[in-house]
Amino acid sequence: MAAKIPTDALKELRVNEASKANGKAAKPVPAADDDEGHAEDSDDDADENGAANGTDGATGAAKKKKKRKPKKKKKNPTAQTEPPSVMVSQLFPNKSYPKGEEVEYKDENNYRTTNEEKRHLDNLNSEFLTDYREAAEIHRQVRQYAKKTIRPGQTLTDIAETIENGVRSLTGHSGLTEGDAMVAGMGFPCGLSLNHCAAHYTPNAGNKMVLQQDDVMKVDFGVHVNGRIVDSAFTVAFEPKYDNLLKAVQEATNAGIREAGIDARVGEIGGVIQETMESFEVEIDGTSYPVKSIRNLTGHNILPYSIHGTKAVPIVKSNDQTKMEEGDVFAIETFGSTGNGYVRDDMEVSHYAKNADIQHVDLRLSSAKALLSVINKNFGTLPFCRRYLDRLGQDKYLLGLNSLVNSGVVEAYPPLCDKKGSYTAQFEHTILIRPTVKEVISRGEDY
Ligand SMILES: [Co+2]
Numbered sequence: 001m002a003a004k005i006p007t008d009a010l011k012e013l014r015v016n017e018a019s020k021a022n023g024k025a026a027k028p029v030p031a032a033d034d035d036e037g038h039a040e041d042s043d044d045d046a047d048e049n050g051a052a053n054g055t056d057g058a059t060g061a062a063k064k065k066k067k068r069k070p071k072k073k074k075k076n077p078t079a080q081t082e083p084p085s086v087m088v089s090q091l092f093p094n095k096s097y098p099k100g101e102e103v104e105y106k107d108e109n110n111y112r113t114t115n116e117e118k119r120h121l122d123n124l125n126s127e128f129l130t131d132y133r134e135a136a137e138i139h140r141q142v143r144q145y146a147k148k149t150i151r152p153g154q155t156l157t158d159i160a161e162t163i164e165n166g167v168r169s170l171t172g173h174s175g176l177t178e179g180d181a182m183v184a185g186m187g188f189p190c191g192l193s194l195n196h197c198a199a200h201y202t203p204n205a206g207n208k209m210v211l212q213q214d215d216v217m218k219v220d221f222g223v224h225v226n227g228r229i230v231d232s233a234f235t236v237a238f239e240p241k242y243d244n245l246l247k248a249v250q251e252a253t254n255a256g257i258r259e260a261g262i263d264a265r266v267g268e269i270g271g272v273i274q275e276t277m278e279s280f281e282v283e284i285d286g287t288s289y290p291v292k293s294i295r296n297l298t299g300h301n302i303l304p305y306s307i308h309g310t311k312a313v314p315i316v317k318s319n320d321q322t323k324m325e326e327g328d329v330f331a332i333e334t335f336g337s338t339g340n341g342y343v344r345d346d347m348e349v350s351h352y353a354k355n356a357d358i359q360h361v362d363l364r365l366s367s368a369k370a371l372l373s374v375i376n377k378n379f380g381t382l383p384f385c386r387r388y389l390d391r392l393g394q395d396k397y398l399l400g401l402n403s404l405v406n407s408g409v410v411e412a413y414p415p416l417c418d419k420k421g422s423y424t425a426q427f428e429h430t431i432l433i434r435p436t437v438k439e440v441i442s443r444g445e446d447y
Pocket of ligand 1: 001002003231299300331333428
């Protein structure tokens, strides 16, 4: 889920305005060789994930021996179904979830990988790591199915519900009983943003929108286990004319991940992301466009039950000197655009979240009070969308919801769109800045 920089703050950060000027071609950067090397990392990781997936029947056999009753016991499933429905805790006994991609720190931080004290700190975090790895494995399995099955002709509503139901099934929490969605489930709504819209679009009730052959769709969804949110996104397109746009953004995101680490300054990371992104030029329907980083969207740190922490990771060069620190969790996400490289609020709001740092507010409207109680019990500060209120049986809540937004208790996250007719793409991973290594927790064979 993207974080947006307020316009005033953008000026203060003195972000690089070069790319803004009338579609001037961006400076080419000889990044190709470097990126080849990087791809190797993800391959290694993919093997690791693949191996961990190959659960054998050993546990099932052991159980049979112990219970010598004539009644046939249903064997534990050893593979995921299509659509996904099996809890990952059944597929990985004893919570042996696969690790993400572990990357050693560079230069003066390299000692950390083998350092005793840092390894001890890592061990103290085992529960945090287990929750994070479970959430990441759920993200991989659900998106794998989504990528395989998303086709033009499907409604956005069907696509969103398939992904969200998959996530809920794999966590084992339907979220239908009070408080259940807080234990594990959606970390934030499944965004399905088309073409010039970059982020925060998901259908509201009654939406009949159908995915088209010519569309470029950003699929951005979150999975949480005990409030540990994995935030990861990819872009789907069916026409090869968009391949280079997607490639630019995927490489930009990987460049950001590569630069991330302890003591890394976020403004400099933004500079590397921008250089990578803007080294691409794409041709779509006979017109060529420079790919621009969307300068008022950023990555962000993630806190328990809170998708947008206090640190931003810009995707253009900026003078933001904020450092990444041991223990931080970051969503590294980049957005490329053939348009202005700047987004505005547009269209009907679907995403909301309770404001984490708001104190008590006196609400006069009884419908607002009642709705706030539903939000507190079911989502806390986790983002939700209108469909999530519908499935809890809430109706006629818009007046109350708008009142909560106007009083500042709840924040609305409207869709963020570049200029009409442009195309935008997004890739995103969640990374853990562990004491010993950087773990790209949501890395998979796909991206
Ligand atoms: Co995000």
